[in-house]
Amino acid sequence: RLALPVFGAGMLSAVAYAPDAVVDALRRGSQQGAIPYMAVGVVSIMLLLGFAYRSNVRARPDNLGDYGTVRDLLGRRYGVVTGAALLVDYLFTVAVSVAAVTQLVAYLIPQLRPWVGLIGVGLIGVMTLVGLRVVRDRARVLLAVWFGFLLVVAVMLVYGVARHAAEASSPIAANPPTTWTIVLAYAGAIASGAVMVTGIEHLASAAPNHAEPRARRAGRTLLIAVSASAAAFLTVSLLAWSYRITGWADGPILLQTAEQVFRQPVTIWVVAVAAAAILYAAATAVFRRFSILASSLARDAYLPRQLSMTNDRLVVRGGILTVAVASAVMVVATGANVETLIHMYVVGAFAAIVLSQVAMVRHCTERLQLATEPGDRRRLARDRVLHGTAAVVAAGVWIIVAVFNFLNGAWLAIVMIIGLVALMHAINRHYAAVRGDVTLERKDRNVALPSATHGVVLVAQLHRPAMRALAYAKAARHSSLEAVGVQIEADAARELQRQWGKIDSGVPLVILDSPYRDLVRPVLDYVASIHRSSPRDVVVVYVPEYIVGRWWERFLHNKATKRLRSQLLGLDSVVVSAVPWHLESARDRRAAEEVPPPGEQLP
Amino acid sequence: RLALPVFGAGMLSAVAYAPDAVVDALRRGSQQGAIPYMAVGVVSIMLLLGFAYRSNVRARPDNLGDYGTVRDLLGRRYGVVTGAALLVDYLFTVAVSVAAVTQLVAYLIPQLRPWVGLIGVGLIGVMTLVGLRVVRDRARVLLAVWFGFLLVVAVMLVYGVARHAAEASSPIAANPPTTWTIVLAYAGAIASGAVMVTGIEHLASAAPNHAEPRARRAGRTLLIAVSASAAAFLTVSLLAWSYRITGWADGPILLQTAEQVFRQPVTIWVVAVAAAAILYAAATAVFRRFSILASSLARDAYLPRQLSMTNDRLVVRGGILTVAVASAVMVVATGANVETLIHMYVVGAFAAIVLSQVAMVRHCTERLQLATEPGDRRRLARDRVLHGTAAVVAAGVWIIVAVFNFLNGAWLAIVMIIGLVALMHAINRHYAAVRGDVTLERKDRNVALPSATHGVVLVAQLHRPAMRALAYAKAARHSSLEAVGVQIEADAARELQRQWGKIDSGVPLVILDSPYRDLVRPVLDYVASIHRSSPRDVVVVYVPEYIVGRWWERFLHNKATKRLRSQLLGLDSVVVSAVPWHLESARDRRAAEEVPPPGEQLP
Ligand SMILES: [K+]
Ligand SMILES: [K+]
Ligand SMILES: [K+]
Ligand SMILES: [K+]
Ligand SMILES: [K+]
Ligand SMILES: [K+]
CATH class of the missing domain: 3.40.50 (Rossmann fold)
Structure with a gap:
């Protein structure tokens, strides 16, 4: 049960920035009336990938995540690409979460707006110091953070519906999508909103933290986390639509909505604190995840070998500092611009999701060839369709974000992935050359002793x-x-x-x-x-x-x-x-x- | 003959900033009319110390300079103080020279004035890069720089006297010193002008670069350099007085004078380039001098032992980078303010001069006790008076600068010297403890072999x-x-x-x-x-x-x-x-x- 807050914070925290991505994408065509359709689209993607990843977890109840899945099923070549995509994904999880916190701060205290970059760096500094000293998660604290945020959103829902019924104001009207540009704007909005899904890989690696039967329990946890996050996202999006919140530039949608719903400054501070807490939890959880992935890559000789020693304090420190410095650079370089960072984030995360779903299609196909029982065959065929659909949809999201926002950030994530792949191949070639050089051959067995x-x-x-x-x-x-x-x-x-x-x-x-x-x-x-x-x-x-x-x-x-x-x-x-x-x-x-x-x- | 430009650049280059120190000190009491008296006072100090250091060189024709003199004659305790004072002296030789160059630049191109700190750091960077690559001085280039600057000053003298005679304008009138404050202002002006002497320790270490008889030739070189520098200083000071140049804040005295004398922009650029060249030469010469002193101190276990390896490229690089960084910090911290830097410089340099002259008094006294021949005794007694007078005068200069300008920079030089002395004693204690620990005693001679x-x-x-x-x-x-x-x-x-x-x-x-x-x-x-x-x-x-x-x-x-x-x-x-x-x-x-x-x- 404790795995839910630890691994699910990444997904639930996205409620603090995903509605903004949707609203912002729709704004270009002044189509904010379409928010409900978009929200439903995003939730559909969430549920589709939720079920797909439940199948991932059931098939591979380990903590290796997408890297292990792709490496074992599609081979090391694609495994490295997945690893690079995930490193970028984790990096931007920290950057986006921190940038979102700075936006909350800037909304509450507008005088601090010019300093958001600095605030972000300071926040990463605090996370780093805490991460360097605290080894175990405070599970109870995280549980409180997780349920606290859900509770805040639930209260918002009740208040919002009640007040809306009482005041009978009308939500933004939807224009029917008459032109192709509008269709494209809708597609872009859904794809950007798909940032809600980005925490799913982390959730899918939680199996070892569950009691037996691991695979089933972990799958159930994953679906609960996805459903809770989807509900929270739907709540915030629909309330924003009902209360005619049209612009992201005015501040985080979550806080704007809370302001309209509660109309009391104190409550907005409560919402902001709850959101900041879950964003902070999401960012710190990724620090640990990063070093697990780095150590897997190091064990496969794609990163310096010493990174595989996860019990070595110096190595863990090195990993934490790497994430901290890289994400701080990203926050400062974008001026803590959540919109730009989200594009980079989706490009990294969905590259891994696509590859992992393709790998699962291959997995089902292979099992299908061996399976004989009709029940098994039916189930495998059904899973294959599920993973295939998930792969196609995820690929669609990836392409839309990468193309639409190529100049607005996506290019950098792509360059980073390519650069990391090249670096990891170079490291691997080096180690392979050394291995070839040092491997003992038959002739070396009876090595001549030095004569003196x-x-x-x-x-x-x-x-x-x-x-x-x-x-x-x-x-x-x-x-x-x-x-x-x-x-x-x-x-x-x-x-x-x-x-x-x-x-x-x-x-x-x-x-x-x-x-x-x-x-x-x-x-x-x-x-x-x-x-x-x-x-x-x-x-x-x-x-x-x-x-x-x-x-x-x-x-x-x-x-x-x-x-x-x-x-x-x-x-x-x-x-x-x-x-x-x-x-x-x-x-x-x-x-x-x-x-x-x-x-x-x-x- | 080549030793003159290499070792004498430090003294001759002071003509580019020493007149400014005099004029600035007089300005506080509006006593600029007294410039000629002050100039004569400074020149007297130069000649007094010139003859005193000629005796230094004759007694000890080595390249150890004041550090060796004081250490051997007054003991290691005072030797360390001298070493620390000289390290500070060298540091500020670079800082003052570079700051003076930036003032020349700012005078010629006023738009660059806000950037003098940056220009200074850039100049130090260039010196450092050149110092890291070039091992030997370009002796011919230095010769041209040295005589070029002297020539420029000589031409200024001829032009200046001729034009002054033709135009028959009157110099600033001198007020007789009626109050104690004015007497103190005069004392301060002479003491600040004594920055002309600061290069003398470097000149006094040039003996090994001369042919036999080393001591006599080196002494002669020293007197030539002192005389030439004194003549140049006198020229610039008196011309400045004749042409009623009253303020340093308007720009370097050398360039203001040149402007009044030549009244042609091109000539001023020539003067500025000649001055910048000799200042650059003075600063770079000190880089090498610094590593010689550091290696002597290291050999006596007052600095990390590896600094004694002057043939090791890494060690030499470390020394060069230390001077470069420290002097760059000083230039930036004072905003390339030549006045403040000169105070710090004089405090460092004259501390070493005083100690060295006291040491020579002791030297003469000791020799006098052994000498029997009347001619020898007469000569030694005369030298003792010379060094005694030099010590008293130098001490007077040191006290006046340290007291008058305590808050305006001198305190920092004093703190630096005390800090360096403490550091060097700590290092020495450490090495002494280690030596005590590792020294072989009789009982260690027949060390028991490990049994297996x-x-x-x-x-x-x-x-x-x-x-x-x-x-x-x-x-x-x-x-x-x-x-x-x-x-x-x-x-x-x-x-x-x-x-x-x-x-x-x-x-x-x-x-x-x-x-x-x-x-x-x-x-x-x-x-x-x-x-x-x-x-x-x-x-x-x-x-x-x-x-x-x-x-x-x-x-x-x-x-x-x-x-x-x-x-x-x-x-x-x-x-x-x-x-x-x-x-x-x-x-x-x-x-x-x-x-x-x-x-x-x-x-
Ligand atoms: K897994
Ligand atoms: K996320
Ligand atoms: K993530
Ligand atoms: K000497
Ligand atoms: K000098
Ligand atoms: K000097």
Whole structure:
């Protein structure tokens, strides 16, 4: 039951901006009288896709969503396109939701209108900070947000109908669609209104959060969420029509309608707060969804592999920051313009919906070929028609939005999808090349051991870290072992040699000349010279490394060591062995952090 | 002879802003008639310090400048203060020079006045880019710049005197200084004009660029530069006085004077270009001087040690960028206000001059105690008086500028010096603590060898990099050797175990459980458990590492490896051995970069 608010916020929150998209599209032809037909059209699409996705969930009760569906049924090629479309979808879920909140703010406090971009960025900042700290959803809070918003819309419905009956004013009259332009305007309005459906992919990935029988329960949840959202959308649209609200530019339709219905400033604030809460919930839910998808793509080698480690705090942070920065850029670039953002959003979301429905058609066809029982066959044939219809309708919505609003935002979403697909293919090719390179073949199984190992201990000065490295190197019993120093100043080199004679380590000290006062080159040349004289051997270079306990100490140590290490690793047949030396600050910190070994019980 | 333009640009260029400082200080008491007295005062200070620094150079013909002098004669405590003062001095050399150029631009093209801050930053950007690429001074170009500016001033003198004689207009009349405020205004004017001397420390470090006898030649160069600069300053100041130029706010004195003298727009542009060229030369010369000083301070452990590697391109770049950013901040923060910047500049530069002259007094005193020959004793006693006088005069200048202009900029320079001194002491304390910690004592000489070494090879998958690490580990003949894998997914772990059985390496494979899907923690715990069972042994962990050839490939590899490495190095008695695996891109790049081994001659 808790899955409903968590996963359904994306869809229900669209009530705060979808009516605006419809009204705005109709405005171009002054056809606001047609709002009821449009609303019915949008609701039909919602229900059609609702039933289609219920079938999706029943067939694949996992949390992979459309990416998994398309990848497994249509292949990785289309899977990548779906993944890219969904990444764009999620990004604009955040951007649209935040922009819608800023419009609520600007309606209530008009003085803040010039600052909507800034407010949006601030809001994303808050979401990011919360997202970085809070790991689990506050399920009860979300439940309150979800039902609170539904309740607000229900009260609006009761009040609105009562007042309308009492005052007997007439709604906007509808002109019959006489020209093709008007038909096109209607199509555009329905397609824009289809932004109501965009949360459905998230709902369809909720199965793992349900009790058994998972698939059935998740399907039921999905239908409840779709029905509730459709009812709320219908309510707001019809009230707006009844109360003759004709322009979006005057403010969010939801708040304009509430103003007409309640005519009391306090109530409008209540409506606005309820709407802002559900929009906020929708945006934050997507943050988590984004990292799940990114990790699936990373596991399939389409994104950097470390993104697959969803348990790694740094990786999760990286994902959250990516969404935050990208959506903040979008909000600022469009000036928090909800209309433009909705076009981009629909282009991303419906690309995934179309591909997922086509995939389900293929799924039904395949099952049909195997099915023998007449009941099964009938059901599969019926589902195939359902998915086929859904695919055609969704494709229609996609084409209408992409064509009508190409210059008004859609082009950017398309470019982003194409760019992401290209990037993911490049990453995948890279990993494939590496895999081909590192895969073990039969001939590699009995790898020839290096005939000998040469130990080289870097001794900049004769201090305890170097002595420790020397002791470890001696314990390793290499075929040969030398200490190596680089002569930057003749005095220092002589002093090193003198001290070395004193300690009597039994290891020869080689002083390398450095004409250019460079620490790295002479060592590289020396290791290369060992390789030339015995090409089949491995050279193990011991490098003492300071471990610091305070962040700023990093700037004071190990710069040369790091460069040496990375240059040495560029050589063949070399092992670079770091021998740590803990500075006092590091020892102190470790002592403070000390935890009992696993298995040991605290008293 | 080439040392003159390179090191003397700092002093000669001050002619472009020092007269402004004098005129501006006199303006507060409407005392512009006193300009000639002030000019004579400034020139006296220049000559006094010129002779004093000639003695500095003769005593210490090195390139360490005031820092070396004070450190060696008054001790490290005062050396650090001098170093900090000089860092501030150099910083403001760039800031003042750049601001002066922007004022020239704003005078010629008044429409650009609102953008002087931006122009300054752009100019610093150009200097930085040039400084990052060009390693050597174009000595001939600098020679032309230096003599070009002197020539321009000489022509101005001839024209100015001739025209003045012909027109017989009268200069500003001088009021006798009747009140203490006027006396103070005079003192302030001379002290501000002393910004002419600020380049002297740079000149005094030029000895190594001279032929033998270094000390004498360098001393002569210094006196030539001081005399030439003094003559140019006197020329511009007296012409300004003769032509009744009373306000700095109307534009740079140099250009206002040129306008009155030549009365032809073209000539003013010539003067402006000559002045801009010498200012640019002065600023860029300081970039290099800054990194020399920083490296001296780093060698004495007062700045991060890597700064001492002046042959390292990265380090030099870091120094250049530091100066560039800091001076750009100063230019923007003051709105390219030359007056304010000059106060800060004098505070930094004269702090070093005072300390250096006190140090030379001590030097003469010490030598005097050892000297026996009457001629030597006479000379040393005379030099002691010279340095003593110089110290007192310089201290007077410092106090007057610091007190009179405390709120108008001087406070910031003082705060910067104090902050730098504190920072350098903190860095020094850190290095001292580390040195105390790592210094070899008698008891460390016969360090106990670890009783055994345990090899642990990390095997994420059974691929060639892991096989190579395994082969190297086997060649090292550890007391015991295990391969270790972390189980993130049960299937993958089973598959790894199956493949391991096939290759028959003779090394046992340990699969570590990871309940939280974390790669690092289980390995740390495993190494810790080895240490618990045999505390005197060393654990050598072999980690295969991918070496990439293209910058963006970094984002696709080694993230987990890096984290594992840094966490492992936090343990005691551990060696982390990186075994490189070169990706194809790295192999390609290396092949492209391949150079013949040293000693091999190309045909
Ligand atoms: K699914
Ligand atoms: K939505
Ligand atoms: K969505
Ligand atoms: K010197
Ligand atoms: K100067
Ligand atoms: K200077």
